[in-house]
Amino acid sequence: MSMIDVSAPSKGHNKLSDALADAKARFAAANPQSLARWESARAVMPGGNTRTVLHYDPFPLTMVKGEGGYLTSLDGGRYADFLNEYSAGLYGHSHPVILKAMGEAMAGGIVLGAPNRWEVELAALVTARFPSIEQVRFTNSGTEANLMALGAARAFTKRDKIMVFDGAYHGGVLYFAQRDVAVNVPFDVVFGTFNHMEDSLAVLNANAEDLAAVIVEPMIGGGGCLPAERDFLQALKDATSHHGIILIFDEVMTSRSSGGGLQERLGVIPDMTTLGKYLGGGASFGAFGGRRDIMALFDPTAPGALPHAGTFNNNVLSMAAGHAGLSAVFTPQAAEDLYRRGEDFKARLNGIIETLGADMQVTGCGSILGLHCVAHPIRRPGDVKDPRVDRKTLVHLEMMLRGFSFAQRGYMTLSLATSGDDEEGFAAAFEEVLRRHGDIL
Numbered sequence: 001m002s003m004i005d006v007s008a009p010s011k012g013h014n015k016l017s018d019a020l021a022d023a024k025a026r027f028a029a030a031n032p033q034s035l036a037r038w039e040s041a042r043a044v045m046p047g048g049n050t051r052t053v054l055h056y057d058p059f060p061l062t063m064v065k066g067e068g069g070y071l072t073s074l075d076g077g078r079y080a081d082f083l084n085e086y087s088a089g090l091y092g093h094s095h096p097v098i099l100k101a102m103g104e105a106m107a108g109g110i111v112l113g114a115p116n117r118w119e120v121e122l123a124a125l126v127t128a129r130f131p132s133i134e135q136v137r138f139t140n141s142g143t144e145a146n147l148m149a150l151g152a153a154r155a156f157t158k159r160d161k162i163m164v165f166d167g168a169y170h171g172g173v174l175y176f177a178q179r180d181v182a183v184n185v186p187f188d189v190v191f192g193t194f195n196h197m198e199d200s201l202a203v204l205n206a207n208a209e210d211l212a213a214v215i216v217e218p219m220i221g222g223g224g225c226l227p228a229e230r231d232f233l234q235a236l237k238d239a240t241s242h243h244g245i246i247l248i249f250d251e252v253m254t255s256r257s258s259g260g261g262l263q264e265r266l267g268v269i270p271d272m273t274t275l276g277k278y279l280g281g282g283a284s285f286g287a288f289g290g291r292r293d294i295m296a297l298f299d300p301t302a303p304g305a306l307p308h309a310g311t312f313n314n315n316v317l318s319m320a321a322g323h324a325g326l327s328a329v330f331t332p333q334a335a336e337d338l339y340r341r342g343e344d345f346k347a348r349l350n351g352i353i354e355t356l357g358a359d360m361q362v363t364g365c366g367s368i369l370g371l372h373c374v375a376h377p378i379r380r381p382g383d384v385k386d387p388r389v390d391r392k393t394l395v396h397l398e399m400m401l402r403g404f405s406f407a408q409r410g411y412m413t414l415s416l417a418t419s420g421d422d423e424e425g426f427a428a429a430f431e432e433v434l435r436r437h438g439d440i441l
């Protein structure tokens with residue numbers, strides 16, 4: 001798939017730094033146009049970047065085309081897409097149902113400035129599918145959805161504090177992989193420890209009177225694709241119910257885990273849920289919803305209603321494509337099938353790792369997976385901190401050189417357009433990379 005010769009021997013390098021330098025040199029040699037593009041971008045955008053997560057070492061490839069399950073780079077390289085726009089690309093790049101819906105929406109005018117015919121149908125589907133969502137509102141992004149859900153919880157409970165988990169990611173201004181992030185919204189935040197019931201309940205109980213909300217990803221996504229243990233989520237559910245705190249599941253990433261999200265699969269139903277990513281069919285999207293009594297706060301016909309603005313909340317492209325995708329393509333059965341395929345793929349990659357004795361593992365849930373270069377059991381983001389982060393960079397670049405695209409931090413997803421052959425090819429390339437660098441990995 002790749003345009004360059006990847007079979008050249010590794011020149012006997014057995015040190016990580018040498019192997020990495022060699023991989024970077026081959027990557028740069030194979031992608032001169034992307035490199036030039038990135039260098040010119042640096043003049044007008046800090047680091048040549050307008051979305052931090054898209055930068056990687058030594059420079060990111062510019063993609064010029066997406067088709068089915070494939071991407072084409074500026075340098076003409078063809079890549080099987082295992083990133084799939086960080087899970088928003090669930091439908092692949094050119095699903096006919098999505099293209100048709102978007103085409104029809106565009107033909108009818110894209111800035112109507114009024115309720116349109118798709119939003120209520122999409123809302124009906126979302127409320128029918130996700131057990132916790134009795135009513136829903138749309139936003140432009142998952143970040144906004146979480147901000148609105150947290151605001152709603154604060155208004156409903158008349159309390160201020162928010163409980164989050166170390167390593168969580170709820171959006172560009174709700175980033176909890178580190179403490180004291182300057183760009184975060186200044187909520188009064190307390191931290192629990194993911195998948196650590198005792199510690200988290202201690203924090204929750206100590207702050208119970210002031211806590212408006214506990215927000216949790218049922219699988220930590222950006223922090224490494226680490227599924228929450230069911231008992232942990234159930235304990236949060238019980239404690240928040242007891243104290244009148246709003247439990248919010250951030251299912252921006254995990255909603256694809258079944259017809260009704262990870263909440264349905266696990267059987268733990270929160271008070272509110274936030275959504276995003278693929279649910280707009282690949283166009284910008286977010287949604288927050290939950291109990292009717294909480295969502296009623298936003299009813300503009302009621303006195304003192306909470307405002308919820310957003311010029312593009314119901315933009316016709318997201319509404320039409322989202323509705324078409326959810327009704328005609330990503331049915332509950334399709335969600336189940338994709339989940340199983342992802343689990344099988346994860347098992348296959350872990351089988352290769354085990355056979356070759358590499359200090360690695362693949363975590364995740366269904367079709368969203370995380371590659372880690374540590375062998376010990378991982379339950380929470382703190383467990384994946386690996387001082388030898390360069391090993392992941394090496395694997396990533398070697399896989400890119402073989403025509404397989406995913407995130408350098410090890411994040412990968414399957415889309416509906418990912419074929420069995422793509423999975424086969426990925427597994428074979430992965431095995432080859434592990435064999436080539438067996439002395440390092």
Ligand SMILES: Cc1ncc(COP(=O)(O)O)c(C=O)c1O
Pocket residue numbers: 086140141142143144146169170171172217221222250251252253276277285286
């Ligand atoms: C769990 C989770 N919450 C929220 C967000 C933010 O969504 P958006 O990028 O649409 O603002 C993301 C995005 O990756 C996410 O993974």
